[in-house]
Amino acid sequence: MIAKHGSYYEWTKRKEFQVGDSLMFEYDGNVNDVTQVSSRLEYQFCNSLSPKAFYNTGHDVVTLTEPVDDVLEINSDLEFKSCDTISPVALHNAGQDLIRLTKPGIRYFITSKIGHCEAGLKLRVVVRPLSKSVPKKMQLSPFDRFIKWLRDSFTPHPHH
Missing domain, CATH: 2.60.40.420 (Cupredoxins -  blue copper proteins)
Incomplete structure (x- = not known):
């Protein structure tokens, strides 16, 4: 045609x-x-x-030698809900894009392929601020956490 x-x-x-x-x-x-x-x-x-x-x-x-989907980053929840592709803040179309989440807030991503966003191909990401204090559990290395788990799990406890 x-x-x-x-x-x-x-x-x-x-x-x-x-x-x-x-x-x-x-x-x-x-x-x-x-x-x-x-x-x-x-x-x-x-x-x-x-x-x-x-x-x-x-x-x-x-x-056509490559897929034609791309990912648009958009500004607002309204654009996200309505799959509005008119004013994206960024375009990701390399196929394996790395998107750094460096600031707290909400980020919205949709596909520009007609009908796909409306069918649910979209992502809302909530980026939380870094915690000032690291939980005690996270201060231990994975090996140290494993040793602690072994000790806690297999140490006999006195029965009353």
């Missing part, structure tokens, strides 16, 4: 693409081109300054 410009967005909203699927773009190569960007934000803001790929033949076939 070849999507016309006006209906392209509506057509893609109803589609689920898989790795290995191919998309065919047919257009006038003298007037237009196709630019593949790396993220939803680059797409949303038409930022093609560092394209992932560029096509201009007018008869291009693009095969």
